[in-house]
Amino acid sequence: MYLIIRVKLLKLVPPLTSVTDIKDSFAYRIRRHRVGVTRTPRAFAHRRPSRGMEEATHDELAGVVDLFDALTREELEQALVEIAYRRGRDVREDVVADAVAEAVRGYYLVALPAPAVEGVVAAEEALVVGPVAFPMLPAEGEDLPHILDIPDRSVDHAVAAEQVAQRLREEVEGAVDDGNEDRAATLVDVTYDAEAWGSIDLTATRERLLELVD
Numbered sequence: 001m002y003l004i005i006r007v008k009l010l011k012l013v014p015p016l017t018s019v020t021d022i023k024d025s026f027a028y029r030i031r032r033h034r035v036g037v038t039r040t041p042r043a044f045a046h047r048r049p050s051r052g053m054e055e056a057t058h059d060e061l062a063g064v065v066d067l068f069d070a071l072t073r074e075e076l077e078q079a080l081v082e083i084a085y086r087r088g089r090d091v092r093e094d095v096v097a098d099a100v101a102e103a104v105r106g107y108y109l110v111a112l113p114a115p116a117v118e119g120v121v122a123a124e125e126a127l128v129v130g131p132v133a134f135p136m137l138p139a140e141g142e143d144l145p146h147i148l149d150i151p152d153r154s155v156d157h158a159v160a161a162e163q164v165a166q167r168l169r170e171e172v173e174g175a176v177d178d179g180n181e182d183r184a185a186t187l188v189d190v191t192y193d194a195e196a197w198g199s200i201d202l203t204a205t206r207e208r209l210l211e212l213v214d
Contacts, residue, residue, distance in 0.1 A: 057136070058099075058102070058103040058106055058108035058109075058132075058133065059108065059133055059134050059135060059136040060136050060137070060138040060141075061076065061080075061099065061100060061103045061108065061109060062103070062108050062109060062129045062130070062133035062134075062135040062136070063135040063136045063137040063138060063141065064076060064079050064080070064083075064137070064138065064141055064144065065109060065127055065128060065129055065135075066129050066135040066137075067137070067141070067144055067145060068144075068145070068148075068150050068153060069117075069128065069153045069154055069155050070112070070117045070119070070121070070126040070127065070128050070153045070154075070155050071126060071127050071150065072121060072122065072123040072125070072126055072127070073097070073100055073123070073125075073127060074123065075148065075150060076100055076127060077093065077096050077097060077100060078148065079141075079144050079148060080096050080099075081093070081096065082144065082147055082148070083138060083139075083140045083141055083144070086140040086143075087139070087140055100127075103130075103133075104127070104130075106130075106132060106186075107130040107131055107132040107133075107164065107190050107193070107194070108129075108130050108132050108133040109127045109128070109129065109130050109133070110127065110128050110129070110130040110131075110160055110163060110164055110167075111125045111126070111127055111163075112125060112126055112127075112128055112155070112159065112160060112163055113125055114126055116155070116156065116159045116160070116163070117153055117154070117155055118153060118154045118155070118156070119151050119152055119153030119154060120151045120153075121153070126153070128155050128160055130164065130197075131164060131190065131193040131194040131196070131197035131198065132189075132190060132193050157198060158198070158199065160198065161194070161197065161198025161199060161200050162198075162200065164194050164197075164198065164200070165194065165198075165200045165202060165205075168187065168190065168191060168194065168202060168205055169205050171187065172184075172187060172205050172208050172209055175187060175209070175212070176208060176209070176211075176212050179212065180212075181212055181213055184209045184212045184213050185209075185213050187209055188206055188209045188210060188213060191205055191206040191209070192206075
Protein backbone atom coordinates (compact mmCIF):
# COMPACT_ATOMS: atom_id res chain seq x y z
CA MET A 1 0.00 0.00 0.00
CA TYR A 2 2.79 2.43 0.95
CA LEU A 3 4.60 1.73 -2.32
CA ILE A 4 1.47 2.41 -4.40
CA ILE A 5 0.79 5.71 -2.64
CA ARG A 6 4.44 6.78 -3.03
CA VAL A 7 4.37 6.04 -6.76
CA LYS A 8 1.20 8.09 -7.19
CA LEU A 9 2.74 11.01 -5.33
CA LEU A 10 5.86 10.90 -7.45
CA LYS A 11 3.71 11.08 -10.57
CA LEU A 12 2.07 14.23 -9.26
CA VAL A 13 5.35 16.05 -8.50
CA PRO A 14 7.54 16.65 -11.58
CA PRO A 15 11.29 16.39 -11.04
CA LEU A 16 13.42 19.55 -10.89
CA THR A 17 15.61 19.30 -13.98
CA SER A 18 17.64 22.52 -13.79
CA VAL A 19 18.66 25.50 -11.70
CA THR A 20 15.77 27.37 -13.32
CA ASP A 21 13.26 24.77 -12.12
CA ILE A 22 14.65 25.11 -8.60
CA LYS A 23 14.13 28.88 -8.75
CA ASP A 24 10.52 28.22 -9.72
CA SER A 25 10.05 25.75 -6.85
CA PHE A 26 7.76 26.17 -3.85
CA ALA A 27 10.53 27.66 -1.69
CA TYR A 28 11.30 30.31 -4.27
CA ARG A 29 7.64 31.27 -4.51
CA ILE A 30 7.45 31.58 -0.73
CA ARG A 31 10.39 34.00 -0.72
CA ARG A 32 8.71 36.14 -3.38
CA HIS A 33 5.49 36.07 -1.37
CA ARG A 34 7.32 37.37 1.70
CA VAL A 35 8.66 40.38 -0.18
CA GLY A 36 5.25 41.29 -1.51
CA VAL A 37 4.68 39.40 -4.76
CA THR A 38 1.40 37.66 -4.08
CA ARG A 39 -0.32 37.68 -7.44
CA THR A 40 -0.19 34.79 -9.87
CA PRO A 41 1.93 35.58 -12.94
CA ARG A 42 -0.28 36.50 -15.89
CA ALA A 43 1.44 33.94 -18.10
CA PHE A 44 0.41 31.09 -15.76
CA ALA A 45 -3.27 31.79 -16.31
CA HIS A 46 -3.17 30.95 -20.01
CA ARG A 47 -0.12 28.76 -20.45
CA ARG A 48 -0.49 26.06 -23.09
CA PRO A 49 1.76 23.04 -23.57
CA SER A 50 4.65 24.13 -25.77
CA ARG A 51 4.70 22.63 -29.24
CA GLY A 52 6.98 24.84 -31.31
CA MET A 53 9.08 27.71 -30.04
CA GLU A 54 6.76 30.14 -31.86
CA GLU A 55 4.30 29.32 -29.06
CA ALA A 56 6.83 29.64 -26.23
CA THR A 57 5.61 31.61 -23.25
CA HIS A 58 7.48 34.66 -22.03
CA ASP A 59 8.46 32.73 -18.90
CA GLU A 60 10.06 30.09 -21.11
CA LEU A 61 12.07 32.73 -22.94
CA ALA A 62 13.23 33.97 -19.55
CA GLY A 63 14.08 30.38 -18.61
CA VAL A 64 16.43 30.09 -21.58
CA VAL A 65 18.15 33.38 -20.71
CA ASP A 66 18.39 32.30 -17.07
CA LEU A 67 20.55 29.33 -18.07
CA PHE A 68 23.28 31.72 -19.21
CA ASP A 69 22.59 34.80 -17.01
CA ALA A 70 22.63 36.98 -20.15
CA LEU A 71 22.12 36.44 -23.88
CA THR A 72 22.14 38.71 -26.88
CA ARG A 73 18.94 38.75 -28.93
CA GLU A 74 20.67 36.79 -31.67
CA GLU A 75 21.84 34.15 -29.20
CA LEU A 76 18.36 33.81 -27.68
CA GLU A 77 16.78 33.47 -31.10
CA GLN A 78 19.40 30.85 -32.01
CA ALA A 79 18.60 28.96 -28.81
CA LEU A 80 14.91 28.90 -29.66
CA VAL A 81 15.65 27.64 -33.17
CA GLU A 82 17.80 24.86 -31.66
CA ILE A 83 14.97 23.82 -29.34
CA ALA A 84 12.51 23.77 -32.23
CA TYR A 85 14.91 21.63 -34.26
CA ARG A 86 15.24 19.13 -31.41
CA ARG A 87 11.44 18.93 -31.32
CA GLY A 88 11.33 18.28 -35.05
CA ARG A 89 9.66 21.61 -35.73
CA ASP A 90 10.35 24.43 -38.12
CA VAL A 91 10.35 27.96 -36.80
CA ARG A 92 9.94 31.33 -38.45
CA GLU A 93 12.71 33.60 -37.33
CA ASP A 94 10.57 36.73 -37.66
CA VAL A 95 7.98 35.25 -35.28
CA VAL A 96 10.68 34.35 -32.77
CA ALA A 97 12.11 37.88 -32.99
CA ASP A 98 8.63 39.31 -32.34
CA ALA A 99 8.18 37.04 -29.32
CA VAL A 100 11.47 38.23 -27.85
CA ALA A 101 10.48 41.86 -28.45
CA GLU A 102 7.14 41.27 -26.70
CA ALA A 103 8.92 39.71 -23.72
CA VAL A 104 11.12 42.79 -23.43
CA ARG A 105 8.11 45.11 -23.70
CA GLY A 106 6.38 43.11 -20.96
CA TYR A 107 9.43 43.28 -18.64
CA TYR A 108 9.89 39.50 -18.71
CA LEU A 109 13.30 40.31 -20.18
CA VAL A 110 15.45 43.39 -19.67
CA ALA A 111 17.92 44.77 -22.19
CA LEU A 112 21.19 45.92 -20.60
CA PRO A 113 24.07 47.76 -22.28
CA ALA A 114 26.86 45.28 -23.00
CA PRO A 115 29.31 47.00 -20.57
CA ALA A 116 26.85 46.29 -17.73
CA VAL A 117 27.38 42.54 -18.22
CA GLU A 118 30.56 40.90 -16.98
CA GLY A 119 31.94 38.70 -19.74
CA VAL A 120 32.23 38.89 -23.50
CA VAL A 121 29.11 40.22 -25.26
CA ALA A 122 29.41 40.56 -29.03
CA ALA A 123 26.55 43.05 -29.33
CA GLU A 124 25.53 46.46 -28.03
CA GLU A 125 23.18 44.98 -25.44
CA ALA A 126 22.32 41.73 -23.68
CA LEU A 127 19.04 40.37 -22.34
CA VAL A 128 18.63 39.32 -18.72
CA VAL A 129 15.66 37.98 -16.77
CA GLY A 130 13.25 40.78 -15.87
CA PRO A 131 11.10 41.51 -12.82
CA VAL A 132 7.85 40.06 -14.15
CA ALA A 133 9.28 36.68 -15.17
CA PHE A 134 9.05 33.36 -13.39
CA PRO A 135 11.73 31.57 -15.46
CA MET A 136 10.62 28.18 -16.73
CA LEU A 137 12.92 26.05 -18.84
CA PRO A 138 11.13 24.76 -21.96
CA ALA A 139 11.25 21.11 -22.93
CA GLU A 140 14.48 20.21 -24.74
CA GLY A 141 16.15 23.31 -23.31
CA GLU A 142 18.32 21.61 -20.71
CA ASP A 143 21.02 20.72 -23.27
CA LEU A 144 21.46 24.26 -24.60
CA PRO A 145 24.66 24.92 -22.59
CA HIS A 146 26.23 21.97 -24.40
CA ILE A 147 24.96 23.07 -27.83
CA LEU A 148 25.59 26.81 -27.85
CA ASP A 149 29.04 28.34 -27.54
CA ILE A 150 28.17 31.05 -25.02
CA PRO A 151 30.95 32.54 -22.85
CA ASP A 152 30.55 32.77 -19.09
CA ARG A 153 28.69 35.89 -18.04
CA SER A 154 27.35 37.45 -14.89
CA VAL A 155 25.04 40.37 -14.22
CA ASP A 156 25.14 43.08 -11.57
CA HIS A 157 21.57 42.91 -10.27
CA ALA A 158 21.69 46.47 -8.95
CA VAL A 159 22.56 47.76 -12.42
CA ALA A 160 19.73 45.73 -13.94
CA ALA A 161 17.26 47.06 -11.38
CA GLU A 162 18.26 50.67 -12.05
CA GLN A 163 17.91 50.07 -15.79
CA VAL A 164 14.36 48.84 -15.21
CA ALA A 165 13.57 51.83 -13.01
CA GLN A 166 14.87 54.27 -15.62
CA ARG A 167 12.92 52.59 -18.41
CA LEU A 168 9.74 52.60 -16.33
CA ARG A 169 10.08 56.30 -15.57
CA GLU A 170 10.48 57.06 -19.26
CA GLU A 171 7.65 54.80 -20.35
CA VAL A 172 5.29 56.21 -17.73
CA GLU A 173 5.56 59.66 -19.26
CA GLY A 174 4.56 58.28 -22.65
CA ALA A 175 1.59 56.36 -21.25
CA VAL A 176 0.37 59.40 -19.31
CA ASP A 177 0.84 61.79 -22.24
CA ASP A 178 -1.09 59.41 -24.53
CA GLY A 179 -3.80 58.76 -21.94
CA ASN A 180 -3.20 55.01 -22.34
CA GLU A 181 -5.05 53.61 -19.31
CA ASP A 182 -4.54 49.95 -20.24
CA ARG A 183 -0.78 50.35 -20.51
CA ALA A 184 -0.71 52.42 -17.34
CA ALA A 185 -2.53 49.67 -15.42
CA THR A 186 -0.02 47.11 -16.67
CA LEU A 187 2.89 49.31 -15.64
CA VAL A 188 1.44 49.71 -12.14
CA ASP A 189 1.78 45.93 -11.73
CA VAL A 190 5.30 46.07 -13.10
CA THR A 191 6.35 48.70 -10.55
CA TYR A 192 5.34 46.39 -7.70
CA ASP A 193 7.21 43.48 -9.28
CA ALA A 194 10.28 45.63 -9.88
CA GLU A 195 10.41 46.84 -6.28
CA ALA A 196 10.27 43.25 -5.01
CA TRP A 197 12.83 42.16 -7.60
CA GLY A 198 15.36 44.95 -7.05
CA SER A 199 16.20 47.46 -4.35
CA ILE A 200 14.46 50.39 -6.02
CA ASP A 201 11.69 52.75 -4.98
CA LEU A 202 9.08 53.40 -7.65
CA THR A 203 6.46 55.04 -5.45
CA ALA A 204 6.50 58.34 -7.34
CA THR A 205 6.37 56.54 -10.68
CA ARG A 206 3.43 54.42 -9.56
CA GLU A 207 1.53 57.42 -8.20
CA ARG A 208 1.92 59.13 -11.57
CA LEU A 209 0.34 56.09 -13.21
CA LEU A 210 -2.44 55.81 -10.66
CA GLU A 211 -3.51 59.37 -11.42
CA LEU A 212 -4.41 58.14 -14.89
CA VAL A 213 -5.80 54.72 -13.93
CA ASP A 214 -7.98 56.02 -11.09
